[in-house]
Amino acid sequence: MATVAPPRATPQAADDRSHISRVPYLPGLDGMRALAVVAVMVYHANSSWLPGGFLGVEMFFVISGYLITLLLIAERERNYTISLGHFWLRRARRLLPALFLMMTLVTVWTALFERNALGQLRGDVVAGFFYVSNWYQIWVGLGYTSAGDFAPLRHLWSLAVEEQFYLFWPIVMVVVLGRRGSRRVADVSRWVFAVSLVITLFVALIFYSGPLGEPNVTPDAYWWIDGRPISKIDTLYLSTPTRLAGILLGAAFAMVWRPFAIARGPLRSKGRLFDLAALIGLAVFGWMCWNIYLVSPSGADPRLFQGGFFIASLATLAVIAAVTHRGAAAGRLLGNPILLWIGTRSYGLYLYHWPIYQMIRKVAGNSLTLREFVFAMILTGIVTELSYRFIEMPIRKGK
Numbered sequence: 001m002a003t004v005a006p007p008r009a010t011p012q013a014a015d016d017r018s019h020i021s022r023v024p025y026l027p028g029l030d031g032m033r034a035l036a037v038v039a040v041m042v043y044h045a046n047s048s049w050l051p052g053g054f055l056g057v058e059m060f061f062v063i064s065g066y067l068i069t070l071l072l073i074a075e076r077e078r079n080y081t082i083s084l085g086h087f088w089l090r091r092a093r094r095l096l097p098a099l100f101l102m103m104t105l106v107t108v109w110t111a112l113f114e115r116n117a118l119g120q121l122r123g124d125v126v127a128g129f130f131y132v133s134n135w136y137q138i139w140v141g142l143g144y145t146s147a148g149d150f151a152p153l154r155h156l157w158s159l160a161v162e163e164q165f166y167l168f169w170p171i172v173m174v175v176v177l178g179r180r181g182s183r184r185v186a187d188v189s190r191w192v193f194a195v196s197l198v199i200t201l202f203v204a205l206i207f208y209s210g211p212l213g214e215p216n217v218t219p220d221a222y223w224w225i226d227g228r229p230i231s232k233i234d235t236l237y238l239s240t241p242t243r244l245a246g247i248l249l250g251a252a253f254a255m256v257w258r259p260f261a262i263a264r265g266p267l268r269s270k271g272r273l274f275d276l277a278a279l280i281g282l283a284v285f286g287w288m289c290w291n292i293y294l295v296s297p298s299g300a301d302p303r304l305f306q307g308g309f310f311i312a313s314l315a316t317l318a319v320i321a322a323v324t325h326r327g328a329a330a331g332r333l334l335g336n337p338i339l340l341w342i343g344t345r346s347y348g349l350y351l352y353h354w355p356i357y358q359m360i361r362k363v364a365g366n367s368l369t370l371r372e373f374v375f376a377m378i379l380t381g382i383v384t385e386l387s388y389r390f391i392e393m394p395i396r397k398g399k
Helices: 011-020 027-045 055-079 084-113 115-129 133-140 156-180 182-206 232-238 240-254 259-264 271-291 302-323 330-334 337-344 346-361 370-396
Strands: 222-225 228-231
Touching (some): 027 055, 027 330, 027 346, 055 240, 055 302, 084 115, 084 346, 084 370, 115 156, 182 240, 182 302, 222 232, 232 240, 271 302, 271 330, 346 370
């Protein structure tokens, strides 16, 4: 546990601090998670249906950066301390049970029906267990641009990026809040935003725009490390440093946009304005999902790697601003029962949908038919609900 000496405060100031530091349940964020996971699942089923549906992962990243930072600031203000151990334990109780169950089921299925893939699966399972799937896929050349094999755990790369963020970011926040205090954390947001912008510019500068193929066909599409070809596009898409921009944007926003503080400030009566911002943000995000693509035989989409991720993140922030504003209708609209059900189970839906797709189509790059997609969605929903009710929630609640 990291601690700092508490400042002196009057009872009234302490009461105000306790109220402002609260993080209420924000159903609109679950609604956003629902939109994100549906976009990803549609894209994974058949990329021609929603070419940029993978941007749902970017929305997840921004939401995670925002909410985790909001919770850390709130804990620091309430307790004058951030308990790193408790934070990581909460994350473990939230994430590990369903992950371990999914990997166990996938291993059993592969042993029974896809024995030829067991050798590759061993590495995927180990990487998934230690949350380094993104680095493993980069190193062995099995990222999303490699779509010709049975790969039931390939989707774990994004969870690895988030978990690596969960490991280092609380430590950063302990240092920042210990030196500056939560009252000056808004000043830090500028630096966090600047880092996000630098990452975006760096990715744009090193982006490779040529055709993609095997190393002996398109050698310029690879970096060569100790004789091993490392895909440039896979690295930009999968690596933690190059995908931190969206997460850090969410974190920077949390430092200046706190629901209870906004409800007391001069923007409290501007709900309609933020509804308009959410509408614009969703329109921009939807346009990108419809028009942006990840890769094609001629190469990766330059719009994506040369600012596209950043724009998608900014669009997500516009929606977050609205759904966390008490006076805006966006939170109530996105917090409807259907989206709430999907959003509260978005983690499980993301975990289980990809392996189920792979069990149906065998090869990662094959598209599902509409009938197969409907069947996969029904099966994914059933498995997710069972996992949520009987595995995730009991463990999360300590039962």
